[in-house]
Amino acid sequence: MDMPTPSPSILSRKARIVARLQAVLPADAVVHDPAEVRAYECDALSAYRCPPLAAILPRSTAEVAAALRVCHEEGVPVVPRGAGTSLAGGALPTADSVILGVARMTEVLEVSYPDRFIRVQAGRTNLAVTGAVEGDGFFYAPDPSSQLACAISGNIAMNSGGAHCLKYGVTTNNLLGVTLVLMDGTVVEVGGPWMDAPDLDLLGVICGSEGQLGVVTEAVLRILPKPEGALPVLIGFQSSEVAGACVSDIIKAGVLPVAIEFMDGPCIKACEAFAKAGYPDCEALLIVEVEGAEAEIRHQLSLITEIARRHNPVEVREAADADQARRIWLGRKSAFGAMGQINDYMCLDGTIPVTELPYVLRRIGELSAHYGLDVANVFHAGDGNMHPLILYNANIPGEQEKCEDFGADILRLCVEVGGCLTGEHGVGIEKRDLMEVQYGPDDLEAQLRVKDVFDPNWLLNPAKVFPLHVTAPRRAAAGGQA
Amino acid sequence: MTLDLTPQTEAELAEGIRAASGPLVVRGGGTRGGLRAGQGVSTAGLGGVRLYEPGALTLVAGAGTPIADLEALLATEGQCLAFEVPDLRRLLQRRGQSTLGGVIAENAAGPRRVVSGAARDFCLGLRFVDGQGTVIRNGGRVMKNVTGYDLVKLLAGSRGQLGVLTEVALKVLPRPETEQTLVLRGLPDGQAVAAMSAALGSPYEVTGAAHLPGAETLLRLEGFEGSVRYRAGQLAALLRPFGAVEMAETSPWAAIRDVLPLAGRAGDLWRISTRPSEASALVARLGAEAVVYDWGGALVWALMPPGADLRARAGAFCGHARCLRGDASAGPVPLDPALAALTAGLRQKFDPRGLFA
Incomplete structure (x- = not known):
């Protein structure tokens, strides 16, 4: 992952920058010890790490404003950080940046x-x-x-x-x-x-x-x-294609569930081994949840199961009560943990038109064979937001790179069928260099103009979202001013 | 007098904008804005449905497509535009017919706004031509998309200030099977808003909450028949402290959506966005001829005496107001300076020659 060369001028001014931040913030709100700033070197995309110059933890809007004024005057990039759970590297620091963490602002x-x-x-x-x-x-x-x-x-x-x-x-x-x-x-x-x-x-x-x-x-x-109640139904199918067709039929029928979750065979097996949720042994599984009063829930579930039965399900299991509902959700909710138990994995987030589900799942299977890496699919099927998990072993040299290439191919496939690179995780650094797959130069330029208006010196959350070569002229021009 | 631009393709539109030397006035169906002077730009040639996938709840169409055509098409599959496009022709004394581009540029929203959202919330992607004649695409046609900045939201509701929309991808929804409206009569405004807040804060999924001149307070339930019947009973019981609850015989929601209670009456027409709990006190200060509360009181349509300075009468309040018909000098309530600077900065970037100003 290419990152811009840290500014030697900023690195050399660290003591002065820290002193100026300390002058406007409480003593405990400025972290600058090289060992302590390591706590902020990455987010949940932990494959990429870089300790920041310093980290600040303000408690109010006024403190944030005061600190940003200092950083602005010093020309120091600032990386805002929430809880550091980004899967896309959205809060990855650069060596010459200040992390601005809002973790103490919780009122x-x-x-x-x-x-x-x-x-x-x-x-x-x-x-x-x-x-x-x-x-x-x-x-x-x-x-x-x-x-x-x-x-x-x-x-x-x-x-x-x-x-x-x-x-x-x-x-x-x-x-x-x-x-x-x-x-x-x-x-x-x-x-x-x-x-x-x-x-x-x-x-x-x-x-x-x-x-x-x-x-x-x-x-x-x-x-x-809050709705009066909510219950899921679990439906197992012989194939992912059939499950995909069932999703489309449910949506078309005018029922609007609150959630339609999908898991494929490899994911079902891993979750079952990990959480013992009692899932049927099948190739694809849907969890469809509806809300309302008891009678409304039963009515909607009956409509959904009627549609499902037209697709020859291997099992239809309506939750009778909260305990059964919890068991149905148990496997799905532990899916990522289950996969983490058996392998390193990379979680993708591309979104596709729901009607393309069967085709995309088949192509992912073919790509999996091509790369020799297993993939498990677990995702929000109702809105086409896929989460293919590519399994790899980080200890085998070259396997992470192979996994990233496989991931990029899946995301290109998502765009090719009319979808997008990311449905909910964000671009961050992870998908930064794929942005040109989805958008042309004029489309990206329009987005950069918005950044120009809000942050003319290009100091906020540097090197994310847009390919570096696309932002290079602007960053160079801004660097001259700072 | 320069001839109007009547592009038949996006490329022709881009060429026309590049060649333009003065102000442009974009017209969809001519039902809203666009009364100032300048060279006209008609989007009538940019219509047509490009894609409709009922199973994916997705529709893509050219900006010049009449909304009536889209609604007719969706009806064949039992689907609809969930944000309920208001037809303000009678209210604003206009002709023509609403187009997709105009509706998105206005961020139109009817009574269902209060739970489902406005046009912006159903807009999955769009294409537009900016003030330099550049074609720009943002978003796509999928339900979830966080790839890059969301210019879709920025363009939705921009009233043509940043560019001319050429194509829009929409999320559509199943049309509800049935509808039932509960009516409370004779409530003073403050009590009516309290009743609407109680209903909207209940789990019974109220999809419309309005209070009309003549002190009629209306609450809508939609969905499957058995479910609506159950929720109507529950909601009526909940609202009992506010008075006797009747079930409406006919649906009032098209008239509320189109603000018909204020149509055909003289006076200035203002649209006010506020928080419901402040709405009735605000209205009391206005001295309006008549008002319609929609969105549970979050939207107030006020018919004011001609030339009345709404800003002076309202004083400071939570929200904003805009004059849709009447003395334009009363203008919108000015933006906070920092907001105004960002807004002006964006306009300058997308329309450096001020063609759409």
């Missing part, structure tokens, strides 16, 4: 049930947002798998999704406003507890901009009343 600032929103500091974890309102019957809908650990700031940076976004949408559909600190320390309130923008929808482009436009310190989030 709930306001809750309004009549207006159905919550305002939080952006370092609060996804699950703790729901935790603040669930006692009163509400929840925050986007539910990435890492929701126990991941911060709202990171959810906003990556526009995170989750298993239940088929019904409730992803982060951008549930975000009403942010407090954004620009690189020069300007604090901007974008949106708020209302439903649309007075002029250009800046909130819409800030969400998913991977921390490159500003640092989000507070967020206004839509909260929803």
Whole structure:
């Protein structure tokens, strides 16, 4: 992975930069000891590591603004960091950058049930947002798998999704406003507890901009009343193609489940060995969850099982109660852990039109044979967001590179059938160099212009999202100014 | 007088914009904006459905496609545009017919906004031509896409300030099997908003909540018949403290979507976005001739005496307001300076010659 050469000028000014940050932040908010900054050298994409120049852990918007003003004046790149759970390397530092961690900003600032929103500091974890309102019957809908650990700031940076976004949408559909600190320390309130923008929808482009436009310190989030109940049905099939066709039929029939999850044979076997969820021995498995009152749930499940039976399932298992529901979800929720037990793996995130599922699964099988690496598929089938897990052994020289080549081929396949490189994890550094597969030069240029407006000196979250050769002229020009 | 541009292809549109020397006025169906002077640009030649996959809930069409055509096509598969495109022709005394591009550029949204979202939330991808005549593509046609910056949201609701839309990919949804509307009568505005908040905060999936002149408070439930019947009973019980609950005989939602209670009446028309809990106090300060509350009170349509300065009457409030018909000098409430600077910066980047200003 190519990264820009760290600026010798910044590295040589470390003591002065740290002193200036210490002057505007509490003593415990500036981490600069070379051993201590190693805690920030990577995120969940741990194959790539680089200790930052320093890390700062502010507690308020005002502290973030003060620190950014210093970094701006010193021309130091800043890498915003939520909880460090990015699978795409979204929070990977450069050696000449300051990590800005929002982990200490976790307060709930306001809750309004009549207006159905919550305002939080952006370092609060996804699950703790729901935790603040669930006692009163509400929840925050986007539910990435890492929701126990991941911060709202990171959810906003990556526009995170989750298993239940088929019904409730992803982060951008549930975000009403942010407090954004620009690189020069300007604090901007974008949106708020209302439903649309007075002029250009800046909130819409800030969400998913991977921390490159500003640092989000507070967020206004839509909260929803919890449904009366929810139950899943598990359906096993002889082949992935048949399961894919069943997904399409369910959607077409007018039932809108909250989640349709898919696992293929290798994944089912690994999960079964790991979690002993009692899954049937078959080649493809769907978990379809519906919500509502008891009678509504039964009605929807009957519609779904009726459709499923037309596809000759090997098993249809409706959850009778919460305990059976938990068992059905158990294997799916432990899928990544199960795969991690048996192998190193690389998790992809390409999204495809649902109608292309059978074709794409077949092609992935062929690629798997070509590369000699196994792949297990587990994903959000309802919205076509695939998560192929490529299994490899990091101790075998060359195998990680082979795995990355295989991954790139799968993502090219996703784009080729009308899909995209990433559905919910973000580009980060991981998919940076594939951006030109999806977008032409003019398409990328339009995105760079947005960055020019928000961060004219190109200091925020450097070397992510766009191929380095595409951003080189801008970074060179900005370097001259800094 | 320069002749209107009537491109038949995206490339022709790009060429026309590159050659333009003065202000351009983009017209879809002519049902909304576009009243200022300048060379017209018609998107009528850029219509047509490119792809419709009911099983993937996806539709891709040219920006000039009439919304009525799309709705007719979707109806054949029992599907719909879930954001309920308002037809404001009677309200704004316009002719023509809404087009896909205009609806996205306006970020249109009807009563279902309160749970399902606006046009922006159903827009999966788009193509547009910017002020330099460059064709730009963003997003795609899949349900989840975080590849690069989300210019789709930036363009949705941009009212043509950044470029001319040429193609849009939409997420569509199954049309609900049945609908039932609950009615409360005679509630003062504050009580009506409280009733709507109670309903929207319940687990019964209310998909419309409006309060109309004549003190009618309306709550909509949609879905499978048995489910709607069950939820209507539960919701009626929940709302009992607010008064007697009736079941409506006919559907009022098309009229609410199109703001018909305020159509055909003299006065300035304002659209206000706010938080429901502030809405009735705000309305009390306005001295409006009539108001319609939609989105549970998060959207207020106010018919004001001609020339009334809404900003002065409203004072500081949570949200924003825009004048859709009437004395334009009353203008929108100005943006915060930092927001205004970012907005102006984006306009400058995408339209450096100010063709769409």
